[in-house]
Amino acid sequence: MGTLGQGGHRWETWFVSPVLTFISKEITLLMQTLNTLSTPEEKLAALCKKYAELLEEHRNSQKQMKILQKKQTQLVQEKDHLQSEHSKAILARSKLESLCRELQRHNRTLKEEGVQRAREEEEKRKEVTSHFQVTLNDIQLQMEQHNERNSKLRQENMELAERLKKLIEQYELREEHIDKVFKHKDLQQQLVDAKLQQAQEMLKEAEERHQREKDFLLKEAVESQRMCELMKQQETHLKQQLALYTEKFEEFQNTLSKSSEVFTTFKQEMEKMTKKIKKLEKETTMYRSRWESSNKALLEMAEEKTLRDKELEGLQVKIQRLEKLCRALQTERNDLNKKVQDLCAHTPRADMDLTEPLKDPSRESSEAGAGGAPAEQRLAEDCLHSGKPTHSTDPAESLGELSIAALGQSGTEEGTQGAD
Template sequence: MNNIPAGILKLLDPVLNGLKMSVLILKCQCLVIAGFTATYVAGILLVMEELSSLLLIGKEVLLLMQALNTLSTPEEKLAALCKKYADLLEESRNVQKQMKILQKKQAQVVKEKVHLQSEHSKAILARSKLESLCRELQRHNKTLKEENIQQAREEEERRKEATAHFQITLNEIQAQLEQHDIHNAKLRQENIELGEKLKKLIEQYALREEHIDKVFKHKELQQQLVDAKLQQTTQLIKEAEEKHQREREFLLKEATESRHKCEQMKQQEAQLKQQLSLYMDKFEEFQTTMAKSNELFTTFRQEMEKMTKKIKKLEKETIVWRTKWENNNKALLQMAEEKTVRDKEYKGFQIKLERLEKLCRALQTERNELNEKVEVLKEQVSLREADVDLAVQVLQSCTLNSHEELGSPTDTEAGIQPSVESHAASRSEKTVSTSPVPGTESVD
């Protein structure tokens, strides 16, 4: 193997791989076939033979390698390999054909398996259905047995009741038979009595037949009399027929006369119909006029009803307005009284207003006088302030001079005096400005 060139090994690798794959596929197919059915043992044997042939091929490959080693030139080695490769291709084709055949067999086996499984499932379903039916039949049989037992019990009870009833009826029948025997004895006696009565009736019947014969003879005599009377009546009928013919002729004459009269009556009827149609037209006109008059009457009645309603409403309104008028009169009287009171109050208020106006005028005059006095006082205060300012300035100048001359003690005294004077002046101004004039507030 180590002496084989690398190119030849590369050529042989796909062949060996294909052989390995074919061997594995054959193994799988054989296992599948063996798993599905046990009848295809011959197929397994064939697969085993093929496997053994493949093993022989592996040995042949080794022998081929050894043979190639014996060859000297590479061309001879290639030729030998090509021949061997061609042989292996033919064998692989044969193997593929066999594989296809086995695949077809496998497909058939799978179909048979599916068919058998479907049949098996159907058989299982049928079995389950049969089991359910058997259970139902068992239940039905149990119910039938119970019903039969109940029916047998009921029939036994009925049979017992029937036997008891039959025994009772037999006793009743025996009693009735005894009663019938007694009754039959009575009937026999009655039959004997009736036989005697029948004999008497037969004798009476014979006597009646003799009497009836006499009656029939009497009736024959009467029949002869009736025949004689019939002959007389036939003669009378003939005479009556002659009279009837005479009357018929007389009636025919009267019928002709009545026809003439009927024609005249028809003419009169036509004239009367014309007159009747005229009267009908007039009657229709009269009805229309009556209908119109009825409509007018109904409208007039409706208007009268409306007027009565309006009159009632107006009467109610007049009553309401009368009550309102009375209330208004009362209110007017009250208002007049209130007006008189208010007039009196108004006169009093006018008098008070006149008095107040007089007071206001007097107060205004007083106010004007006080304003004049205030102005005069303001002028006086302004003059005083001017005088105070001058005095303050003079004092300040004096204090400065004295301070320069005398020293510090005099400064404090001089400073105190002007401050006191200024404070007094400001207080006087405040009193003048804030002091109210008497009577001004009341006037405002």
């Protein structure tokens, strides 16, 4: 912290002294500019302008100061962090130095131990080499002593090897002979075994056959005994049935005698029935012929009915047409009557006397038309058959013709009624 205070004091002295010199220079420049101006208003405006510039510079400097303070705090934190790391590094360095010292001590001890072991091993090696040299000398002496023995033993070994070869050859020949003998014996033994197996199999088969025959005979004996018992039971049962059948046969004979009587009566009834059946067959043939004739008549009647229906339909169509014509004639007649009445009303009275005979037949014809439709129908039929037109172009002529026809028709009807 003391170092920090010293650094801050140095920074203040380094930063403040140039600022003061800069301010003094600015004041002198401002005084010079004010002296150049004549009026106080211009001086005041220049001062205000300068004040505003200084304010902006002051604000900028404050902002920079804040930024620098933040940087300073960051630098202080970094410095503290670096100091802590430096202290840690110093501690680690001290630990490493202590470890290095211990390692050096350990290496020294190891070197001393290695040198001591090397000395001990060198001494041991020298002792071993001296002992080995002594043993080699002893072995050489013993080898020189045993060379003569070895030569003798070698000759003996050669002789023994030749003898062994001869013995081995003899042994191999004997083994071959023994193998042949053993093979021959094995073959004989196999033949004997095969014969024994065949004999044993034959014995087994014979025993099995004997056992089967024995079992079969025992079963047959048991079955024969059982059958004998069953036959005895059947015999008793058959005797009982025989007694029953004898009784039933006697009853059957009695029923036969009765049934013969019934059969005779049945035969007589059958003869009667055959006679009745013959009569019925004759009646059926007769009724069948009648039925066939009636069917034919019915078919003819149906054909006639169809023809009549067709004729009736044609007549109905004609009647409808005639009714239409009659209605048309009636309408024309009514129209003509109206026209005649109108003409009569306009003409003088003298003409009225002449037209009265014409009115009466028209009235009669109207009465006849109102009284009976058959007269008009007949008139229309006569007109159709004759081929004459029912009405002319002149209304007076058509009216006269109609009245005459109506009078003639009414006269004919009265004549027919009188004749009746």
